[in-house]
Amino acid sequence: MKPDQKPGETLLSVIAWTAVAVFTIAYVLIATEKINRVTVAVGGAAIMLALGATDAEHAFFSEEAGIDWNVIFLLLGMMLIVGVLKRTGLFEYVAIWSAKKARGRPFPIMVILVAVTGVVSAALDNVTTVLLIAPVTLLVCDRLGVPPVPFLIAEVFASNIGGTATLVGDPPNIIIAGRSGLSFNDFLSVLAPFVVVVLIVFVLLCRIMFRRAFRYDPERVARVMALKERDAIRDPRLVVMSLSVLGAVLIAFVLHTLLHLEPSVVALLGGLLLLVLSRLDPEEVAKDVEWPTLIFFAGLFVMVGGLVATGVIDEIAHAATGAVEGKLWPAAMLLLWASAGLSAIVDNIPYVATMSPIVSELVTASGGLDKAQVLWWALAIGADFGGNATAVGASANVVVLGIAGRAGHPITFWGFTRYGLIVTAITVALAVPYLYLRFVAL
Structure with missing residues (x-):
């Protein structure tokens, strides 16, 4: 032990490296799909707890290094709402309507669905958006x-x-706003125009990446065009009731800071209220809840929490930013690409929570200049876009993989990631000239 080393520091170092090894092995197993991902996540979490990399207090009660119960209950509440909506015929209605608007052409349909998803995600949580869009997509494609x-x-x-x-479109943005003092209008003015351009580029990219999926079957299209979407509605009363509850939930999401209610509480209350009002069999609706997805999230949160609790993520963050302290543009670029890379592997919420105080120090060290704000935007774009890189990079990814698997269309880790790496590389690269022109050149 070194003279300046604290008692127990060597043990902590060993535990930290062991936590890295456990997480790495678990990640490889998830990527190779040799073992069921839920089993791997739960097993990895159990090992982290047994080794002492984290404990019950951190795993179950820590906001920074434990299970994010807000995410779990937000998912549960929205899954209950979707479970009731599926029984109304509304998804079939929207599926037929969108297919007819696009004249049955697969690529225009993808453009419509992508545009709706992108716009709605700016106002709502990403997971909520995909939970609502995915069932419609499955029906259209069928x-x-x-x-x-x-x-x-x-x-x-x-x-x-x-x-x-x-600011409200992705949880990391909320964390950044709280630490930096940036307002809703700041996010809207800096990031929204850039995101519009990126979405346009992304649509063009979809035309290339998924070109083999755009099969046109005249007979099927003719049958769809002959359908009357109103005939798909099975229970008009339940449609009105479900849309009323969903509308109230979405409004409460937008106003959650004024209402002092977490989105998770709003979603869970909405889901339970709709379940009671619908008079449906709770056990039947509960069967539509993606329980394996919720368990997978819990295990993944505990594993990532082990890295946070042992200081691994903190060490990586300090090493990365310390290498470029005082060099504004290099620091921004390192933040951008490192955030994208790390957010592809670990959940971006604890990562941004760890990085935010470090970025705040760098901005302060730069004299608080307006140009120094580029560091915050680099962190936001890197963390948000980096979630697209792998199948476990963002909550929405995991949820859609669960929905697809349940519907009989499993998406493998590499089946997702081979596209995700391309999309992430291109979208993050687009941020480089934008940030340079906005904060350095002009």
Whole structure:
């Protein structure tokens, strides 16, 4: 032990490296899909707890290093609402309507779904958006006889890109706003115009990446065009009731800072209220809840929490920023690309929570100049866009993989990631000239 080393520091170092090894092995197993991802996540979490990399207090009660119960209950509440909506025929209605508007052409349908997803994600949580869009997508694709996987993957990418546009669009943005003092209008003026351009580029990219999915079957299209969407509605009363509850939930999401209610509480209350009002069998509706997805999230949060609790993420963050302290543009670029890379592997919420105080120090050290704000925007774009890189990079990704698997259209880790790496590389690269022109050159 070194003279300046604190007692127990060597043990902490060993535990930290062990936590890295456990997380790495678990990640490889998830990526290779040799073992069920839920089993791997739960097993990895159990090992982290057994080794002492984290404990019950951190795993179950810590906001920075434990299970994010807000995410879990937000998902549960919205899954209950979607479970009731599925029984009304509304998704079939929207599926037929969108297919007819696009004249049955698969690519225009993808453009419509991507645009809707991107816009809605700017106002709502990404997970909420994909939970509502995915069932419609599955029905549209089934009607037209086209593979739904490319459409679902494209919508996930659009949700993560669109969520970057506003302060409330993605949880990391809320964390950044709290630490930096940036306002809703700051996010809107700086990021929204850029996100619009990125979404346009992304749509063009979809035309290339998913070109094999755009099969046109004249017979199926003719059958769809002959359908009357109103005939799809099975229970008009329940449609009105469900849309009323959903509308109230969405309004409460937007106003949650004024109402002092977390989105998770709003979603859970809305889901339970709709379940009671619908008079449906709770056990039948509960069958539509993606329980394996919720368990996977819990295990993943505990594993990432082990890295946070042992100081691994903190060490990485300090090393990265310390290397470029005092060099504004290099620091911004390192933040941008490192955030994208790390957010592809670990959840971007604890990462941004760890990085925010460090970025704040760098901005302060730069004299608080307006140009120094580029560091905050680099962190936001890198963390938000980086979630697209892998199948476990963002909450929306994991949710859609669960929905697709349950519907009989499984998406493999690499089936998602091979597109995600391309999209992330291109979208993050687009941020380089934008940030330079906005904060350095002008």
